[in-house]
Amino acid sequence: MSSELKDMNGKPINKIAMMALLLIGSFVIILMQTSLGTALPSLMTAFNVDSAGVQWLTTIFLMVNGIMVPVSAFLNTRVPTKYLYLSALLIYIIGTVIAVVTPTNAFWLLMVARALQAVAAGIVMPLMQVVALALFGEESRGKALGMVGLVIGMAPALGPTLSGWILDQDHTFLGLTIAGNWRSIFMLVLPIAIVVLLISFIYFKNILPTRDVKLNVRSLIESTFGFGLILFGSAMVSDHGWMSFTWVILPMLLGLLVIAEFAWHQSRMKVPFLDLSVFKNRQFTITTILVSLTFIAMIGVEMVLPIYMQRVRGLSPLNSGLTLLPGALMMGALSPLAGYLYDKHGARRLVIFGFSLVFIGTVPFYKLTETTPTIFITTLYMLRMAGIALTMMPLTSSAMGVLRQNQVAQGTAVNNTIRQVAASLGTAVLSSIMQSVINDHTPTSSLKIKDPLEYAQQMLNAGLSGFHASFLCAAGFVLVAFILAFFLHKGKVTAAEPEEEKA
Structure with a gap:
């Protein structure tokens, strides 16, 4: 001992x-x-x-x-x-x-x-x-x-x-x-x-x-403003539309420029704040993109569904939370199994199957109505979260597995940073699309006085159209991820594989 x-x-x-x-x-x-x-x-x-x-x-x-x-x-x-x-x-x-x-x-x-x-x-x-x-x-x-x-x-x-x-x-x-x-x-x-x-x-x-190390303030400021401007621009879409130069296009362009300067600065540093050279590894890049798409599909829908269930279905906050709980528990239960299967078979087949489940569990949300049974929503959500459980851990393990030992710490930071920012950006995009469609379909205020019942029905339809558009966008993210998953290596990958050392 x-x-x-x-x-x-x-x-x-x-x-x-x-x-x-x-x-x-x-x-x-x-x-x-x-x-x-x-x-x-x-x-x-x-x-x-x-x-x-x-x-x-x-x-x-x-x-x-x-x-x-x-x-x-x-x-x-x-x-x-x-x-x-x-x-x-x-x-x-x-x-x-x-x-x-x-x-x-x-x-x-x-x-x-x-x-x-x-x-x-x-x-x-x-x-x-x-x-x-x-x-x-x-x-x-x-x-x-x-x-x-x-x-x-x-x-x-x-x-x-x-x-x-x-x-x-x-x-x-x-x-x-x-x-x-x-x-x-x-x-x-x-x-x-x-x-x-x-x-x-x-x-x-x-x-x-x-150890007595110094924080690179310039890098911190650049990463904060770069990602923040892109996120701000996407969030403004719901109020100003995608073609608004001042509120949407300009902030996102400035954000991209700041991030480009940030990347250039990191490449010149002896000890980078965020070592972006790990992206020279093709498999690391693919897995990081896939993890980001997974988080967009997961977090975005998690934020939109409670609004639908409470505003359209009239469920209480408790009941809307209980509707999502089995799916969340499903993800927790399957995550260890995903790790075991990754050790046996690698990420490729597991991730392809996982994204298939996520896609199948997302597309039917496009047809949600004000009378859709909650058991149907719960079942679909469980299917989605099962698929996410089968993709998240294998992708993260695969991303780290292709890096050399001295790259793992920075690779973890890069992977987690991109994942979190992608989740933020995805949430903003899905919610802004939903609100934009709702705004486009909202009836005129005069109808509220002329025919209150018709006004209420059109408001309900406007809300459903917004939810449908958001869910369709989420399904699109999953479809892109499903296609990209076919470019993963078969079986487990390691940093020792010659192909992985190519820039």
């Missing part, structure tokens, strides 16, 4: 307590990634914003989270483990408090709160993996990563249902009655985060070595 585990100061570590604090705190933080999904219609009413506007609460979370991924690699190296984790918890608590007290005439403040929560999530997700591997030896590594995977998989899966349950009724907590509204989503997780923070002062230790 190995000797007692000690921190960087030679003091013993209670690794069970430290791991428990890490998992609980990370669970609470990552839960916020999807918890607002079923609350979006309530937030639209409370803040008087449209579907494209409210989607920014998800978009900004994903974007900031994506920006934080390469920064977290720097932070893990530069900042002692204990203080980094405590800082993440504190940032999360501050963001959550701001969300609770945000007045309904200050939607921008709620976006600030979401951005702060995303900063915390961007720190703890990679930190959780690194610390888990440091806490447990080689013989327990699978168990450690299994616990990490449980948090990463189950927190987003439970988010929509938990928020639906919170919104559906009042709750009594520590003798206090908390009304079932969108603020309750933040209020009920806040005490847990505070308790974890206080206990972490005692039990969380500095376990990772640190």
Whole structure:
């Protein structure tokens, strides 16, 4: 047996307590990634914003989270483990408090709160993996990563249902009655985060070595503005249309120029902020694109479906969350199986089959009506998430498998960054398409006075047309991914294969 585990100061570590604090705190933080999904219609009413506007609460979370991924690699190296984790918890608590007290005439403040929560999530997700591997030896590594995977998989899966349950009724907590509204989503997780923070002062230790490295501020600014401008332009489509030069075309062009300069700057750096040379590897590039398309198909539909179920079907937030829960649990259950199958057969056949399931589970959404049975929606969603489970892990493993050992850390950062930004961009595109079609089909206000029933029917049809267009676009992303999957290697791939070393 190995000797007692000690921190960087030679003091013993209670690794069970430290791991428990890490998992609980990370669970609470990552839960916020999807918890607002079923609350979006309530937030639209409370803040008087449209579907494209409210989607920014998800978009900004994903974007900031994506920006934080390469920064977290720097932070893990530069900042002692204990203080980094405590800082993440504190940032999360501050963001959550701001969300609770945000007045309904200050939607921008709620976006600030979401951005702060995303900063915390961007720190703890990679930190959780690194610390888990440091806490447990080689013989327990699978168990450690299994616990990490449980948090990463189950927190987003439970988010929509938990928020639906919170919104559906009042709750009594520590003798206090908390009304079932969108603020309750933040209020009920806040005490847990505070308790974890206080206990972490005692039990969380500095376990990772640190080095005196410098953050390249220029690269951080360029990546933030580049991706941010592209995202802003796509989000403005719903209000101004695709041909708006000022609000759509110009921001996206400027974003592309900034990203091009960012890429050129990285190629000139001895130690890049984000090593884009990994894209010289053809298989890494294909798998990264496929992972991005998978996230667009998953996150985009996850944001649109609750709005359809509540606005068109009239389901409560709880019932709309329960409708999606089996699919989320399906993804969590099949992910380990996908890893086993990848080890046996590689990614190509598994990914092709997975995207087939996602496509089959997405196309019927194009025919959703106001009377579509919820069991039909649940079944399709389960089919989609089963397909995503069979593609996500094999693609990520394949992307890392083709890189040399000294490229894996940067490759992980690049893959995660592109994936998160693609999810943000995809969410903005799908929601903007939906809102644009709704705007185009919305009846004139005069009809509301002349024939209220006809006005209501046309508004319902306009909403359905918007949802149909969004789902059709998602199916298009999946079809592109399905075709691209045929260019993957057969069987498992390794960095040692000569073909993979070609630029």
